[in-house]
Amino acid sequence: MAPLGRGRSVRGTEKGKNRVSKDKGTGRRTLVAGNWKMNLNHLEAIALVQKIAFDLKPAELETVEVVVIPPFTDLRSVQTLVDGDKLALGYGGQDLSPHGSGAHTGDISGPLLAKLGCSYVVVGHSERRADHHEDDAQVAAKAKAAYAAGITPILCVGEVEEIRAAGTHVEHVLGQLAGSLAGITAEQAATIVIAYEPVWAIGTGRTASAQDAQDMCAAVRGQLARLYGDEVAAGIRVLYGGSVKAANAGELFTMPDVDGGLVGGASLVAEEFVGIVRSGPPA
Ligand code: PGA
Numbered sequence: 491m492a493p494l495g496r497g498r499s500v501r502g503t504e505k506g507k508n509r510v511s512k513d514k515g516t517g518r519r520t521l522v523a524g525n526w527k528m529n530l531n532h533l534e535a536i537a538l539v540q541k542i543a544f545d546l547k548p549a550e551l552e553t554v555e556v557v558v559i560p561p562f563t564d565l566r567s568v569q570t571l572v573d574g575d576k577l578a579l580g581y582g583g584q585d586l587s588p589h590g591s592g593a594h595t596g597d598i599s600g601p602l603l604a605k606l607g608c609s610y611v612v613v614g615h616s617e618r619r620a621d622h623h624e625d626d627a628q629v630a631a632k633a634k635a636a637y638a639a640g641i642t643p644i645l646c647v648g649e650v651e652e653i654r655a656a657g658t659h660v661e662h663v664l665g666q667l668a669g670s671l672a673g674i675t676a677e678q679a680a681t682i683v684i685a686y687e688p689v690w691a692i693g694t695g696r697t698a699s700a701q702d703a704q705d706m707c708a709a710v711r712g713q714l715a716r717l718y719g720d721e722v723a724a725g726i727r728v729l730y731g732g733s734v735k736a737a738n739a740g741e742l743f744t745m746p747d748v749d750g751g752l753v754g755g756a757s758l759v760a761e762e763f764v765g766i767v768r769s770g771p772p773a
Pocket residue numbers: 525687691692693694695731732733734752753754755756
């Protein structure tokens with residue numbers, strides 16, 4: 491099984507000749523990550539991961555990188571299942587402490603997640619920013635802690651409804667992005683995943699239009715180019731999140747700067763999640 495690395499492409503290979511490019515010609519492999527939030531116990535986690543892995547064909551899992559992000563309490567069970575059955579699925583944590591270890595009751599560190607085989611961790615999700623008052627500086631510290639543990643951050647940015655209504659959403663999101671990337675080097679940024687998640691679209695059933703998602707993801711890439719240069723920016727995957735479902739994922743994922751999705755509610759239902767994965771480039 492091929493590694494779950496970024497940017498894999500069939501272009502230039504014998505197999506890839508005369509085929510539709512699997513990555514819209516960008517070199518960026520589509521990523522679909524299921525953010526389960528505070529749902530599903532470890533037994534339910536096993537059942538869902540088994541269903542997803544059973545439904546998706548090896549070729550589909552090669553084309554699209556599929557990742558689940560369960561609650562911490564499920565991770566050991568998911569690890570055992572993925573390792574034992576050699577599933578081509580990645581998994582990660584929903585948050586991590588900026589600290590590596592120590593007296594931080596209730597927190598989970600990067601090294602603890604790394605030991606469980608997590609390849610990703612979400613940082614700066616709007617629910618953490620709202621519920622736990624996390625600001626950009628804290629998000630940047632968490633992203634750094636993730637890299638220190640060898641884990642790739644999925645860094646979330648997005649505007650609330652009032653900011654979109656005021657028309658200042660682009661500058662708001664680009665400001666959030668720059669602040670949340672403070673101290674992250676170009677070498678580190680080359681592997682990061684950014685998720686643009688308009689807060690008004692999360693869990694509401696209101697999805698941004700594909701064009702709105704594209705416009706913001708392109709603006710995010712422009713900001714990444716200013717921070718890290720064109721080449722690094724061109725390799726970074728920018729996801730859209732906010733009420734992604736099987737019915738709208740196809741339109742979103744064909745947009746040139748939308749490299750996949752961070753999926754909440756629809757990731758809890760195997761058929762929906764598999765449908766979203768199948769909305770990516772054809773296997
Ligand atoms: P949703 O959540 O798909 O339920 O809108 C997305 C997210 O918060 O990552």
